[in-house]
Amino acid sequence: SQQGEEDPQALSIQEGENATMNCSYKTSINNLQWYRQNSGRGLVHLILIRSNEREKHSGRLRVTLDTSKKSSSLLITASRAADTASYFCATDAGNQGGKLIFGQGTELSVKP
Amino acid sequence: ETGVTQTPRHLVMGMTNKKSLKCEQHLGHNAMYWYKQSAKKPLELMFVYNFKEQTENNSVPSRFSPECPNSSHLFLHLHTLQPEDSALYLCASSQGAAGPVYRGYTFGSGTRLTVV
Numbered sequence: 001s002q003q004g005e006e007d008p009q010a011l012s013i014q015e016g017e018n019a020t021m022n023c024s025y026k027t028s029i030n031n032l033q034w035y036r037q038n039s040g041r042g043l044v045h046l047i048l049i050r051s052n053e054r055e056k057h058s059g060r061l062r063v064t065l066d067t068s069k070k071s072s073s074l075l076i077t078a079s080r081a082a083d084t085a086s087y088f089c090a091t092d093a094g095n096q097g098g099k100l101i102f103g104q105g106t107e108l109s110v111k112p
Numbered sequence: 113e114t115g116v117t118q119t120p121r122h123l124v125m126g127m128t129n130k131k132s133l134k135c136e137q138h139l140g141h142n143a144m145y146w147y148k149q150s151a152k153k154p155l156e157l158m159f160v161y162n163f164k165e166q167t168e169n170n171s172v173p174s175r176f177s178p179e180c181p182n183s184s185h186l187f188l189h190l191h192t193l194q195p196e197d198s199a200l201y202l203c204a205s206s207q208g209a210a211g212p213v214y215r216g217y218t219f220g221s222g223t224r225l226t227v228v
Contacts, residue, residue: 033216042114042202042219043155088155090217098143098206099168100217102155 005103006089012109019076021106023089024069030094032065034074037086037105046074046087051094079110115139118203118220126228127193133223135186135203142207144186145217146178149200161186193227200224 007022023032031050035043049056049065049072056063062075076083086107090100116137125131135144146158160168161180175197177189186203204217 031214035217035219040200040222040224042116042118042221043204043217044114045216045218048214048216098145098162098214099157099160100145101157102147104154 006087006106008106009104010107010109012111013079015079015081015110015112017079017110019079019083019108019110021074021087021089021108023072023074023103025072025089025091025103026070027091027093029067029091031092032063032072033090033092033100034061034063034072035088035090035102037088039085043088076108079108081110081112084108084110114218114220116203116205116218116220118201118223120223121221122224122226124226124228125190125193127195129193130189130191132190133188133201133203133225135188135220137184137203137205137218137220139205139218140207141205141218142183143205144180144183145204145206146186146188147202147204149202149222151199155202158188190225193225195227198225198227 033048034046037043047058049063060077065072086105088102088105090102119134144161148156157170158172159178164180175192179187200222202222203220206217208214
């Protein structure tokens with residue numbers, strides 16, 4: 001069954017603006033991860049946040065996790081045209097041998 | 113190059129053909145996964161292998177048959193497929209599932225499969 005659901009499904013912004021994507025999930029998790037996928041290619045791991053963490057940064061990425069609301073957000077600051085891609089959240093329940101359940105993704109378009 | 117290599121990149125096969133997808137990783141990871149990505153649908157987990165033992169079969173039809181001869185190699189054998197099986201098939205690997213050394217998945221570039 002689908003675990004993560006991203007919002008919005010599509011987002012179009014201008015270069016330099018910030019992009020925020022949200023993810024909601026249904027069951028308890030051990031960690032939540034964000035991945036990027038460029039058109040028709042494999043996914044690239046961006047960041048992992050564990051259930052006991054509330055915020056994490058990596059370069060222009062900022063991820064928050066609210067386990068009481070079962071939600072997470074990914075913020076990309078000062079976006080670039082090269083950030084155009086689909087972004088997926090994935091949840092790991094921690095007791096299922098590393099199995100990740102992915103959401104449907106947010107398609108981000110950054111216009112130069 | 114991510115460290116996970118999938119071959120072939122593209123495959124067109126008839127419904128009566130038998131073909132195999134190959135995935136190889138030299139990252140020292142102990143878990144490997146097959147996912148299916150169809151248009152407009154979330155990634156669907158198909159199979160999970162931990163230390164070359166299958167630990168998950170997500171109700172996948174028997175026309176898909178996985179094989180994991182060692183921790184570095186994973187195959188997906190295909191036979192008698194249907195047009196709706198056309199999709200991007202992604203292989204991934206990870207180390208130390210959910211433990212302190214766990215850093216998430218490393219994906220291959222995928223095999224784009226078209227069944228005609």
